[in-house]
Amino acid sequence: MAVERAQTGIPGLDELIQGGIPRGASVVVAGGTGTGKSIMAMEFIYNGALQFNEPGVFVTIETNKQNLLWDMENFNWDLKKMQDNSMLKIERLKFMPGADMEQQVLEQLKIIAKLVKSINAKRLVIDSTTALGIWISDKGVLRNTLFRFLNALKEIGCTTILTAETKGHFNEFSSFGVEEFVADAVIALYLVPPNRSIFVRKMRGTKHSKRIHPLDIDTNGLTIKPKDEILWQSLR
Numbered sequence: 001m002a003v004e005r006a007q008t009g010i011p012g013l014d015e016l017i018q019g020g021i022p023r024g025a026s027v028v029v030a031g032g033t034g035t036g037k038s039i040m041a042m043e044f045i046y047n048g049a050l051q052f053n054e055p056g057v058f059v060t061i062e063t064n065k066q067n068l069l070w071d072m073e074n075f076n077w078d079l080k081k082m083q084d085n086s087m088l089k090i091e092r093l094k095f096m097p098g099a100d101m102e103q104q105v106l107e108q109l110k111i112i113a114k115l116v117k118s119i120n121a122k123r124l125v126i127d128s129t130t131a132l133g134i135w136i137s138d139k140g141v142l143r144n145t146l147f148r149f150l151n152a153l154k155e156i157g158c159t160t161i162l163t164a165e166t167k168g169h170f171n172e173f174s175s176f177g178v179e180e181f182v183a184d185a186v187i188a189l190y191l192v193p194p195n196r197s198i199f200v201r202k203m204r205g206t207k208h209s210k211r212i213h214p215l216d217i218d219t220n221g222l223t224i225k226p227k228d229e230i231l232w233q234s235l236r
């Protein structure tokens with residue numbers, strides 16, 4: 001049976017991945033700062049609601065809600081209306097530094113599951129997993145907590161994008177070395193002046209492009225050129 005897919009609606013992306021992300025899969029979108037991770041994640045949610053009638057939940061951990069909306073005000077996206085129509089929920093997760101962080105991280109799962117249920121969301125974003133781990137200093141505990149968090153997140157059943165900040169190296173696909181193994185898919189974004197690009201590193205059940213493709217950002221969001229290629233040597 002063919003894999004059911006959630007179209008991203010991001011111009012050029014779906015044709016790199018056989019039409020979309022396998023429904024229910026979790027995708028790590030990894031990249032250095034400013035490579036377009038948050039924009040891509042929001043566009044995935046926005047298109048889902050607007051074009052495919054799939055409500056979405058956007059969980060932000062690093063910026064506050066107001067900032068995120070302000071960031072996204074740049075774009076031709078009416079997020080306010082979408083929220084009013086219960087097609088979109090934006091939630092900022094808060095942590096109390098010092099308290100039992102593992103416990104706090106795992107407790108957020110309940111909040112996320114509740115949010116998803118409240119609007120019957122089909123798409124979910126966690127932006128970013130890097131921010132989740134930042135308060136846990138012990139590496140072993142951090143990896144274990146993140147592993148449990150990401151696995152439990154899968155049970156929620158949404159098609160999910162998790163962003164992860166890297167130092168921007170070509171062969172780096174997560175912040176803590178856990179995320180890419182738990183996830184079903186990994187997409188890397190790069191910015192090596194003056195070029196932005198995108199690379200699908202893995203996507204289970206999908207015959208995806210193995211090339212690096214040019215990427216642009218403008219007020220409509222991302223545009224990928226699926227027929228053009230950037231040589232990996234230029235990313236080193």
Ligand SMILES: Nc1ncnc2c1ncn2[C@@H]1O[C@H](COP(=O)(O)OP(=O)(O)OP(=O)(O)O)[C@@H](O)[C@H]1O
Nearest residue numbers: 032033034035036037038039040074165217218219
């Ligand atoms: N309207 C726009 N037109 C063109 N480029 C834009 C526009 N708005 C933002 N950008 C580009 O997108 C970048 C921000 O993208 P985004 O916030 O998605 O990055 P990120 O990978 O999430 O970064 P971080 O790791 O800091 O969270 C900006 O630095 C800028 O280069």
Ligand SMILES: [Mg+2]
Nearest residue numbers: 037038039127
């Ligand atoms: Mg971001």
